[in-house]
Amino acid sequence: MKNKKQNLRECISVHVGQAGAQIGNACWELYCLEHGIQPDGQMPSDKTIGGGDDSFNTFFSETGAGKHVPRAVFVDLEPTVIDEVRTGTYRQLFHPEQLITGKEDAANNYARGHYTIGKEIIDLVLDRIRKLFQTNLVPYPRIHFPLVTYAPVISAEKAYHEQLTVAEITNACFEPANQMVKCDPRHGKYMACCLLYRGDVVPKEVNAAIATIKTKRTIQFVDWCPTGFKVGINYQPPTVVPGGDLAKVQRAMCMLSNTTAIAEAWARLDHKFDLMYSHLTNNAPQKFLVYKNKIPPVCGFFFFFFFFFFLNLDCRKWLHT
Secondary structure (H helix, E strand, O other), rough: OOOOOHHOOOEEEEEEEEHHHHHHHHHHHHHHHHHHHOOOOOOOOOOOOOOOOOOHHHHHOOOOOOOOOEOOOEEEEEHHHHHHHHHOOOOOOOHHEEEEEHHHOOOHHHHHHHHHOOOHHHHHHOOOOOOOOOOOOOOOOOOOOOOOEOOOOOOOOHHHHOOOOOOHHHHHOOOOEEOOOOOOOOHEEEEEEEEEEEEEOHHHHHHHHHHHHHOOOOOOEEEOOOOOOOEEEEEOOOOOOOOOOOOOOOOEEEEEEHHHHHHHHHHHHHHHHHHHHHHHOOHHHHHHHHHHHHHHHHHHHHHHHHHHHHOOOHHHHHOOO
């Protein structure tokens, strides 16, 4: 029987669409390299099933035969991209039932994907996700729309000429250019911030870097959470894919933050939706039904961040509901 503590760290990944499937395929290649898992799901270094270093169980489930299967679901309306996964180097890694495809795509038409083509596979997708969650349901506190940042992002050519310090990669993660979402964190306020370091990093350097960050006026926290930093250090250097674009570095940092600045991205997406929908149809009754479904969550989202940013209410209870 597996340790209960282990089950608290299991994550499920859902990869949707062409971009999602291609990024997911690249991610699982990297995960396998990180944990020494072969393309067929076997781990030569793992001598006993469920024993030893079980950190890989966060993203992989282990079968009785010792094979490691990704806790992931791939979904796309047309099969071309996911067929590349089915026939690629890691074809034996994934469970066939978790690679879900339709017969044709939506041709960049939102209404077609939402109301017709997408409905044909949504029940199958939800059923596959439900089966994964039956053994991985963990009541973590809800956190809305985390912003992801990574540093350093440098090529192999530059890596020979520079080795960034802990302070430099920490500062870089608070710069707009390193955000994975197009928004400026200097225009918002942080509610929580998690700094995850890898490689040649010592706690003394991390504490000094954080102390410097706190002195910057451009980095602000809401009043009810003035010291919201969590830090994790993994002393193993980052693993890179052979022949990939990213260089192998001595240290790296990934930051997960909950900031009101991400509202910029949602406002931009909401505006693009309005422009696209008004271009595709002039049917007023149908338009009303779409907006009836769209407006409540969007308005609720902006209302949520409006209070956090402008009024600084003590909303800690909201985060745990």
